Amino acid sequence: MVQTFFSIAVDAFAFGMVLFVITIGMSMTMGLMRVVNLAHGAFAMIGGYVASYAIQALDFGYATALLIAICTTIVVAIPIERLLYRRIYRAPELTQVLMTIGITFCIIGIANYIAGPTLKIIPLPEFLRGPVDLGFRSIAAYKLSAIAIGGGVAIALWFLIERTAFGVYIRATVDNAAMAGSLGVNAKLIYAASFAIAVGLAALGGIVGAQMMPIEPYYALRYMVMFLVVVSIGGAGSIRGALVACLLLGAIDTTGRFFVPEYGEFFSYLAVVVLVSLFPNGLLARAA
């Protein structure tokens, strides 16, 4: 009984942390640029594709491939931000939804054209394969690393936003872009940099979570709803809220899949409806 609990807990924790790394960027763009970016999952997918290619076709090591993938995804995202996203920062939500769905569709189509419809594997490095013995039980090494990476990202982001000058600029621009602008803060640069960070994190999450969420062209659409839900419940722009929401959803999803797999995602969606209805503004939303 206790075994089962720990099993689920660890899986849920790992899944939740991966979700966090992927979606914190989406939460940030929503909080900062007020953009509902449904294409966020597509960037995670791009990261996964590049990493897979780098390791399998170009024979790079895991860490190098990770870096290459993140950089490539950012490089791909920058022109998209300049040409498309910048036009919808002030637009009504539905416009943003439509535009970003359109971008998602395009990316899926292109991904399939370039890489084909099959799953892409991202082979783990030696030290991440196999289990790690924690004493009372053992867990898969990659799950442990996912948890560690998630925690690291949370701390790093917190530090960035609360303790650095860049973080001050971000917070100023969120509160009042015009005012910040008149104080010498270049809003466009802040937006571009934040978008780059968000997308980079998405790519990281996509790669780290590839075992749990396999990379294939429909990845962006398949998990879009889950990402949306997390950001909706966690509240835009709140690191704490995002963490709680991701862990919560990770727990619900894993528990559901373990105990009632025949009911598929019914209970997950039911939980979503309940949570979103109870917390329409997010669990721990930052006061606007």
Add this chain to the structure above:
Amino acid sequence: MTALLQVEKLRKSFGGLAVTQDVSITMAAGERVALIGPNGAGKTTFVDLVTGHLRPDSGRLLLCGVDVTKLSPTERVKLRLGRSFQVTRLFLSMTAREHLGLSVMQRCGTAGRMYGHYQDNSQVTEEIDQLLGLLGLNLVADQKVAEIAYGQQRLLEIALALALKPKVLLLDEPAAGVPQNDTQRISAALAALPSDLAVMMIDHDMDLVFRFATRVVVLAAGAIIFDGSPAEVTKDQRVREAYLGSYAHDHNGS
């Protein structure tokens, strides 16, 4: 004269800050009350409390003798409490005529009809024309609200409040942001309001206030510091202090 609006010891705090402190006001039919006060005095908060957009911490509100303290804004509207907004909130995609028509039909209870056209009923169209004429909006009646001048939008706000045939009308800065030429129009409209209506107006335009009001209430830091005739208000020491601070003592004279 029966009191149409009775506010009894209304209190409201946000956190530790008291924005409305034991405010009591009574308004009778036909009264023209101006509510003035320095910025931050809590005037709009007061209006929000009266209309139901904010819940008071304590106190009572009576509309024509009915206790409305617990009622929602929509219910208070149905009991004939009208309000115009400080920041224009209008249906921008409709024409002024359509907008008024909808308000009139809402009052008559026919806004939910799923067939026909709002201009089918001659009573409705007459009322619309009347209101348009009263506020001088005839020329722009068939333009989209988004395209008419700001001053005329403010007039439409007043017309909409009147369309609900209120017994008590609260006007929140009707002349705010309106160019000088158009304030004449607003002044004229205010003068032509039904005589049995109790009207309370918030505004900073003192010309407008003194032309309109038969009674002035001054709110400062959430409390009423003066309630009397327009002639007396400029001489009152507490009012001068509220507006002028320490300068009130340096300059004497009316």
Add this chain to the structure above:
Amino acid sequence: MFKPFIGSAAAGGTKWFLRDVFGIGVILSFACVGFVLFPNNLSLLTRIVGIALLVLSLDLITGHCGVATLGQSAVFGAGAYLAGIAAVRWGINDPLLMIAFGAIGGAIVAALSGVIILRGHGLTQLVLSIAIAQMLQQIANKASAYTGGSDGLAGIDPLPIFGLFVINLWGRATYALAIVLVVLVFIFLRILTRSPFGMLCRGIKDDPVRARAMGASVRGTLLKAYVISGAVAGMGGALTAISTQVVGLDSLSFQLSAQSLVMLVLGGAGTLYGALIGAVSFVLFEDFVSAANPFHWLTIVGALLVAVVLFAPKGLYGEAVALADRMKRDRL
């Protein structure tokens, strides 16, 4: 929330009546053209009509009322399944009754889900709509005794319409039924959107605070509109069930919801005509292109969506109307 996509505003007077009679005439003539051009492919055209009803229902709730939803397939599928279940499990095979069941199914699901969905705004509303549609799809998957589960509900065998017009592979009777249905629904929706109720909906979309200040019940009005849109979509679902004689889980899918939104935006929201144009052009185009490669199709749809958002936010019909208005004004 939907301002850039509004088509022409309502105009009073009797001009609209003539305009709409003309419009219906155009619809009917297109129907005849379709009959003549694709005599062997009437089932495709009927499918288009079913989807058109879905997009019309979306136009009512999103285009006119401003309620954001990516879960409209829930009411479409509910109508399809109820009609199918009525035919296969309860022996109700009369096509007109089946359509009625479709409307009822859609309306009931709309009433129940509307209560939940309308509690949210913007993103929250969107997420709730998606979640509810997905839940319904899961239920349909599990309740295979009724719905046939992932295999779908097959064996729908409709009786002849009025006992006279046999429904067969040629699909002529079904096509006629479809055209009559969509014209009637279109007329109904036109009357509805011109009415005070329709004006109130548009007002709520513009500014719900002002609507409340007027004394209107925002939640109540939107719920009524939502139920009506559910009934319309449900009829579309039932029509599809009659025509294809099978109901599958894809009628409750997220893809269908997303595609219907794309069709609405493509044609132009808030105008009803735009909904029809969007549905027809999209499905015809899809049939044409996606046979080749489904992923190319997805890329094209994505690019189209981006293009419409950036360059033609009022959609095909809306932009055409705006252009005509501009030309008229320039000439005066």
